[in-house]
Amino acid sequence: xxxxxxxxxxxxxxxxxxxxxxxxxxxxxxxxxxxxxxxxxxxxxxxxxxxxxxxxxxxxxxxxxxxxxxxxxxxxxxxxxxxxxxxxxxxxxxxxxxxxxxxxxxxxxxxxxxxxxxxxxxxxxxxxxxxxxxxxxxxxxxxxxxxxxxxxxxxxxxxxxxxxxxxxxxxxxxxxxxxxxxxxxxxxxxxxxxxxxxxxxxxxxxxxxxxxxxxxxxxxxxxxxxxxxxxxxxxxxxxxxxxxxxxxxxxxxxxxxxxxxxxxxxxxxxxxxxxxxxxxxxxxxxxxxxxxxxxxxxxxxxxxxxxxxxxxxxxxxxxxxxxxxxxxxxxxxxxxxxxxxxxxxxxx
Amino acid sequence: xxxxxxxxxxxxxxxxxxxxxxxxxxxxxxxxxxxxxxxxxxxxxxxxxxxxxxxxxxxxxxxxxxxxxxxxxxxxxxxxxxxxxxxxxxxxxxxxxxxxxxxxxxxxxxxxxxxxxxxxxxxxxxxxxxxxxxxxxxxxxxxxxxxxxxxxxxxxxxxxxxxxxxxxxxxxxxxxxxxxxxxxxxxxxxxxxxxxxxxxxxxxxxxxxxxxxxxxxxxxxxxxxxxxxxxxxxxxxxxxxxxxxxxxx
Numbered sequence: 358x359x360x361x362x363x364x365x366x367x368x369x370x371x372x373x374x375x376x377x378x379x380x381x382x383x384x385x386x387x388x389x390x391x392x393x394x395x396x397x398x399x400x401x402x403x404x405x406x407x408x409x410x411x412x413x414x415x416x417x418x419x420x421x422x423x424x425x426x427x428x429x430x431x432x433x434x435x436x437x438x439x440x441x442x443x444x445x446x447x448x449x450x451x452x453x454x455x456x457x458x459x460x461x462x463x464x465x466x467x468x469x470x471x472x473x474x475x476x477x478x479x480x481x482x483x484x485x486x487x488x489x490x491x492x493x494x495x496x497x498x499x500x501x502x503x504x505x506x507x508x509x510x511x512x513x514x515x516x517x518x519x520x521x522x523x524x525x526x527x528x529x530x531x532x533x534x535x536x537x538x539x540x541x542x543x544x545x546x547x548x549x550x551x552x553x554x555x556x557x558x559x560x561x562x563x564x565x566x567x568x569x570x571x572x573x574x575x576x577x578x579x580x581x582x583x584x585x586x587x588x589x590x591x592x593x594x595x596x597x598x599x600x601x602x603x604x605x606x607x608x609x610x611x612x613x614x615x616x617x618x619x620x621x622x623x624x625x626x627x628x629x630x631x632x633x634x635x636x637x638x639x640x641x642x643x644x645x646x647x648x649x650x651x652x653x654x655x656x657x658x659x660x661x662x663x664x665x666x667x668x669x670x671x672x673x674x675x676x677x678x679x680x681x682x683x684x685x686x687x688x689x690x691x692x693x694x695x696x697x698x699x700x701x702x703x704x705x
Numbered sequence: 706x707x708x709x710x711x712x713x714x715x716x717x718x719x720x721x722x723x724x725x726x727x728x729x730x731x732x733x734x735x736x737x738x739x740x741x742x743x744x745x746x747x748x749x750x751x752x753x754x755x756x757x758x759x760x761x762x763x764x765x766x767x768x769x770x771x772x773x774x775x776x777x778x779x780x781x782x783x784x785x786x787x788x789x790x791x792x793x794x795x796x797x798x799x800x801x802x803x804x805x806x807x808x809x810x811x812x813x814x815x816x817x818x819x820x821x822x823x824x825x826x827x828x829x830x831x832x833x834x835x836x837x838x839x840x841x842x843x844x845x846x847x848x849x850x851x852x853x854x855x856x857x858x859x860x861x862x863x864x865x866x867x868x869x870x871x872x873x874x875x876x877x878x879x880x881x882x883x884x885x886x887x888x889x890x891x892x893x894x895x896x897x898x899x900x901x902x903x904x905x906x907x908x909x910x911x912x913x914x915x916x917x918x919x920x921x922x923x924x925x926x927x928x929x930x931x932x933x934x935x936x937x938x939x940x941x942x943x944x945x946x947x948x949x950x951x952x953x954x
Contacts, residue, residue, distance in 0.1 A: 650756070655793040656803075658753045659863065660781035660811035669806060673797025673846075 360513045360539045361568070367394060367451045367481045383593040383625040384564040389507055389533040394451030394479040411686060412437035412469055422456025422482060429458055435467050440482070442474040451479035458484065460492035460520075467684055470498045477505030477532075484512040488520040497687055499694060500528035500536060504561065511537040518545030518573075525682055526553040527691060529698055530561025530590060537566040544573030544604060553582040554678040556698045557590035557622075564593035571599065571634075575606040580613075583675045585702060587618035597629040598639060605636040612642045616674055618702070672699035706731040706902040707752075707772075707871055712763035713927075714744075714751045721747040723927035724763070729871075729920075732899040736913055737906045738938065739924035740946045745906045746790060748924070749875045753787040754780050768870065781807075782814040784870030786863075788877055792856045795847040801829065803847045804863055811867065832865045836892055853880025854889075861892035872896065872903045878912035890915030910942040925949050 363380060366372045370393050374381035407414050413432035416439045417425070429436055442452075460466055488494055494514075502508055508531055514522050520543065526536055540549055555563050569578050578598060586592045598609045615624040628641040648670055656666035672695060679695055682688040707729045714722040721744045729735045739745050751758045752765065754777040765772040772780060795803060809819040820828075833840060836858050848856050857877060864872060874893065878886055893916050897903070905916055913921075913935070921937040922929045923946070930949050931937070 649793075652793050652795055654753075654755050654777065655789065656795070656807070657777035658755075658781055658787050659803075659807035660778050660814070660867065661807055662776075662778045662810060662814075665806065665810055666778075669798060669803075670795070673795065676797045 360541070362483070362511060362513070362537070362539065365481055365509060367453045367479055368396060369393075380566070380595075383591075383595070383627075384533065384535050384562065386507075386509070386533065386535075390479060392449070394449060397450030397452060397478075409437040409439075410690070411435060412467075414439060417456065422454045422484065425456040425458050425484075429460075429466060432466070434465055436469070438468060438470045440470060440472045442478055442480070443476055449477075451481070453481035455483045455485065457487075458494075459487045460489060460494060462489045463491040464489070465493045467495045467687065468497070469687065469690075470496065471501070472499065472508070472510065473501035474506065475503050477503060478507075480506065480508040480510070482508075482510055486512065486522070487515045488517055488522060490517045491519045492517065493521040494523070495682075495684065496522070496524045497682065497691060498524070498526040498536070499691075500526065500531075500534060500563070501694075502529075502531040502534060504531060504559065506531040507533040509535045509537075511535075512539070514538065514540040514549075516541065516543040516547045516549065518543050518547055521548045523550040524552065525678065525691070526551075526565060527679070527694065528553070528555045528557075528563045528565070530555065530557040530563035530592075532560070533562050535564040535566065538568070540567070540569045540578075542569055542571045542573070542576045542578065544571060544576035544607070547576050549576070549578045550681075551578070551580050552678050552681060553584075554675040554695070555582075555584035555586075555592055556675065556695070556702065557585065557592055558587045558701060559590060560588070561590040562593075563591070564595070566593075566595040567597070569598045569609070570601070571604040571607045571609065572601045573604055576604065576609075577607075578609040578611075580611040581678055581681070582613045583678050584615045584624075585618060585671050585675060585699075586615060586622040586624055587702060589621050589623075591623040591625070593625045595627045595629075596641070597631065598641075600630075600632040600634045600637050600639065602633040604634045607634060607637040607639065609637070609639045611640070614643075614674075615645045616648055616671070617645060618648065618671075668699055668702060671702050672696060675699075706768060707904070708766040710764045710766075712748075712751070712765065713761040714747060714763075715759050715761055716747065716757060720761070721927055722751065725924075725928055727922060727929060729902045729904055731902050733919040734897065734903040734905060734916065735920045735922060736918035736938070737904060737922050737924050738908070738941060740950070741908075743924045744927045745924055746875055749787050749873045749904075749906055752780075752785065752873060753777065778810065779814065781867075781869075782811040785873070786867060786869035786871065787873045788860045788864065788875060790876040790879055792848050792860055794849045794851075796849050798847055799845060800843045800847040800859060801826075804829070804866055807863070808867055829862070829866060832862055835895075836862055836865075837888055838862055854882065854885030857881055857885065857889050858892070861889055864896060865892065870901055872901070873906065874903065874916075875906045876908065877905070878907060878909065886912070886915060910938040913938045923949050
């Protein structure tokens with residue numbers, strides 16, 4: 358089965374999806390990109406390669422994603438993919454690119470993707486991953502983009518029997534930010550995890566769209582997405598798990614939990630299970646609520662000022678996503694990042 | 706130490722406490738007993754400052770300060786500790802982190818230095834041992850998946866670490882088996898001190914066998930209707946609250 362990605366060319370406005378496209382109903386790119394960006398070469402924040410906290414550091418700004426496989430070969434299992442760019446005032450410059458990473462039989466890769474930058478830009482990047490039998494890819498994505506950025510980050514993942522794909526996405530949103538992952542699940546012991554956490558404020562927009570297609574027997578999928586939304590920010594979660602006829606023994610679970618911290622914040626959640634096989638276990642859960650006032654009082658009654666208690670509870674809400682990261686150094690890095698970002702949520 | 710005068714409290718539109726008077730001097734342990742719905746827990750929540758517990762009239766003096774004027778966390782820093790009947794679960798926050806955050810927030814407000822991590826760990830480890838709390842449990846999110854007994858032991862650990870001047874124990878015996886009751890009571894008794902007061906809220910005389918009060922007050926329909934010595938608990942156990950229900954009417 359081919360991956361179903363909406364054709365998109367940043368430099369051809371006729372390709373911009375609108376709300377009329379069901380897949381883009383909550384993320385209207387055409388409305389945000391009123392002006393077509395010019396093709397631009399952006400400045401990398403750190404145009405260097407070398408070591409980044411035990412990772413092989415590879416800069417791939419401007420969508421220059423062509424030589425990723427060479428970087429993987431040098432990375433010794435730990436690759437830091439630096440996609441930080443410095444744009445300009447206003448979304449006038451844009452870039453797009455595609456990259457490909459293939460992991461051979463039994464190969465393992467921990468990939469840290471860093472999308473942070475400054476000023477404004479439009480970006481459209483696509484990464485293609487292919488995992489051979491028994492291969493494993495752990496992908497941690499930090500979407501810490503500037504508030505003026507318009508970005509569409511998409512990926513396709515082809516798994517093989519016995520392989521494992523684990524994805525953890527952490528986002529603070531942008532003017533427009535969409536992160537799409539399409540997975541072709543090979544079953545036969547293959548395991549897929551696609552988690553995420555978002556902390557959105559002001560007018561940030563973050564769209565996490567995931568598609569998993571179980572075509573074969575005995576595949577497992579797990580998803581936990583948690584987020585905080587305040588001010589006038591918008592979170593979109595669209596998760597679809599599709600189980601083809603005959604894909605028996607599939608075990609797929611999807612959970613999305615959001616906290617809305619004030620009126621005016623938006624959460625659009627569309628979890629979907631489409632099941633054509635008979636013998637499967639599938640579940641999805643979706644909850645949207647406010648901060649637990651009883652827990653807040655409990656913390657305050659032990660001496661924490663309200664803002665400290667709120668920050669602690671908010672941070673605690675999203676932390677479980679990061680705590681699932683097995684690699685300790687990476688987990689600590691992400692936990693620190695969350696602590697830093699949750700600080701911006703103190704005051705209401 | 707804690708002096709409550711004519712306290713009237715409503716929750717939503719319902720008046721729960723109706724002119725309650727109570728005085729607990731330093732060094733004494735007082736018990737509040739009463740039937741369901743008398744307002745026992747409301748008293749605890751009001752003193753701690755829970756939102757939606759509106760004080761219509763009355764005054765509460767805590768060591769010369771107007772308690773009702775203080776924010777919730779200021780009451781804690783001033784030395785008031787409410788032990789919840791049902792301690793809340795705080796997912797994502799390890800117990801150690803929770804307690805240390807609370808302790809240092811209190812210290813900061815009092816203008817004291819923060820307790821360093823090594824000192825905090827050492828003190829906690831010693832106290833946890835006496836309360837039969839495993840250090841691994843303290844690394845888990847506070848109260849999440851803990852048994853009733855574990856939650857109450859965790860409450861006592863927090864009391865012992867935060868060293869409040871005044872303790873309000875709301876139905877601390879609920880959800881405890883005999884062994885856990887003993888551990889928890891021993892923990893509370895260890896905190897009895899000439900400069901510390903306690904208010905023990907309970908349904909049953911059972912807890913008062915372990916934590917012996919100096920005075921017992923009977924709360925019925927939002928008012929203290931009778932006060933007496935420790936012998937009152939036995940009388941209540943034998944005869945129930947019936948004879949006091951009339952007095953409130």
